[in-house]
Amino acid sequence: MTSTRPLRADAVRNRRLLLAAAADEFAERGLDASVADIARRAGVGKGTVFRHFATKNDLIAAIVLDRIDALNAVGAELLEATDPGAALLEFLTVAAHQRQQRDLSFLHESGELPTEVTRAREEMSQTVHGLVDRARKHGAVRADVTGADIILLMCAPNYVASYVPDASPDLWRRYLAIIFDGLRPEGAHPLPHPAPPTP
Template sequence: MPSTRPLRADAARNRALLLAAAADEFAERGLDASVADIARRAGVGKGTVFRHFATKDDLIAAIVLDRINALNAVGEQLLEAADPGTALLEFLTAAARQRQQRDLSFLQEAGELNAEVTQARTKMFRTIHTLLDRAREHGAVRADVTGTDIILLMCAPNYVTSYVSEASPDLWQRYLAIIFDGLRPEGAHPLPQPPPAVS
């Protein structure tokens, strides 16, 4: 695992370049992207990659961790929002926009065994549950929706549009609006199944 000590400015810059280059490379080539190609894209040598990330798996975990932390930071800020319903919608919008900009969902499984990723994901899930609790208490979301429902629905707008060839890059917004309308209490009907027992 990379050191937790503060990085010098040049090392921090190289790390940021590597993560951005690796994310682009993985988005284009999938898990077959090579460390050599990532280093070339970042404008550094392979040795620089391995000074920051001992293995390719560590690099993948760092990308996943950065994305989770960025999304959780948005969620934590929204916990202070005056309108909890709008806050939940803004969080789901941020999640969909992150995936639309660069869909790296296939890296999630590769980062599953990393302890830091697991901890960060658990922290983000707690934030999501709290955002939902606030929205539900405010009457903005139907009472039978759970945090697990929200977690599963986060991927839905982009997943749906992935089946549309040459879709507008903003088409996910249409499906997020449909999904969020389904979360509202107005006109809600009882759900036919309980939520899955996972979080």
Template sequence: MTSPRPLRTDAARNRRRLLAAAADEFAERGLDASVADIARRAGVGKGTVFRHFATKDDLIAAIVLDRIDELNTAGERLLKAADPGAALLEFLTVAAHQRQQRDLSLLHAAGEPAAEVGRVRARMFHTVHTLVDRAREHGAVRADVTGADIILLMCAPNYVAGYVPDASPDLWQRYLAIIFDGLRPEGAHPLPHPPPPSP
């Protein structure tokens, strides 16, 4: 199977603009956001949307893929870092900051229309497990913390901060620091429950 040809510069620019506009619309209006509103926000016609994405489900899948790709790029870069503990903290910071920019957790309710979503997510989960393994082996996090624990904690700082009305946009940083301190081995007590299965 041949690889798809790269998009022309203007087409690639339109695609990036559409993804950003769609992410903003979905964050503000939920999954009921219309293609017409997305096109208007991106400054293009509806036809341009459908030239890039045959259905709204394809557009949703593209946003999810875009977000996971960002995390994969960051995670795979951090696998080469000299300090595994700092690398894990930086990855969690990237994940929390991405969520703070746009809360798109609602997209999970739309399902996963693209098989590619499952593939890139599995790649990200593998990266997270490797980051955690390295941090644990270097004594930077407690011995009973697993990759599955970290995957579940990735969105926690923003989830918690989301309960505070008119919260500072940087409030998530406080809860990320609390979470990461809880991962450290110093003063750790045995966890009362086994970890969940790995995704």
């Protein structure tokens, strides 16, 4: 029962190939990447895509889910780190490092959001709120920023760096540093607009 059936070996491999190929293809072509191209890139038939993901949307959701869950795992660990400020910065660094920013926009623009993704997002919301609360209490971030702010700002460094045509793949680090400096208490000016509600 618990043994991994040999039957599924190929299927599991294909699922991975498909997710990887789709992530690459979406990254290059945007949300309009065609399922046919994804299938070709994964080296499988078009029909195989739909065996694994009933809908193009489901495929997108699966990618997003993977990414969010991976981040959540990192966040959970960092909640126990000794230096709360460094932990928050590390979280944002890891987040940017997986180039999550683009993928998150997929779901945002894509039609429906399956419940699993919503669940994962709420989990991330919890985690980030925890990281921010600890950092704030420690004096590592200014008093007027919230977890919701951080989640929103999380994707900004990659987005900003993506505008440079042949940029160094680490350019986002520069903008993460600048934005993180804006989150510090030193030299903080009052914010002109209240924080958005926690989703």
